[in-house]
Amino acid sequence: MADTILITGASRGIGRGTAIYLANKGFDIVLHCNKNIEKLLEVKKQIEDMGRNVRTLQFDVSDREQTKNILTEDIEKNGIYYGVVVNAGITADNPFPAMEDDEWDRVINTNLNGFYNTLRPVILPMIQNKKGRIVALTSVSGLTGNRGQVNYSASKAGIIGAVKALSRETAKRNITVNCVAPGVIESDMTVDLPADIIKEMVPMRRKGTVKEVASAINYLLSEDASYITGQVISVNGGMYL
16 A cells, blocks of 8 residues: 655645656655645546545645644544645735735745644644654745745745754654755746846756656655655755855
């Protein structure tokens, strides 16, 4: 029986690509989304066509009770996940003097509180199972900061701190906890970024691919990475940190 990986925010972008990549590597997959269920079902069909077991969950990671109830029910019915990829996140960019309260709250509640809300119902069953892998998506913005993204940078930096602390608590149970920090990756969020800006920002002079991020996640989920925990793996084409 294959190990099962839960991936939050799997309807598009890095989450979608990671789900397909991991299914190709032999994992069974639990796909999550909040609103875009049609896109999620497309991913589900693609994974089913590979012959892998796959199921879907729909909830808002910023809603603590809803997240807890749905994940607890799924674990009770199907068993604990071997790995969790905490990927769901949003942006609401604005220069700090113009930032609205709602822009701050929505980003923190989804990205940082969503990390807590997703892992809190999962961690004790994982500890009882005495093995597991957790990979959280942070960002180059969480390492260096970025103009217009005080809210996003704060949420992603907070995830790094949480991962480092949680890794110390779970290491003796053979549970690793790490971050992957993408740089400029081909996605809906970067489609309008001018080529000259990319060449200026990125020493490799191109955007990264979702596959390149997914391969790093896959490695951290693997047995080969069993002695790596509390780390931030940057996938950013050599961007200065």
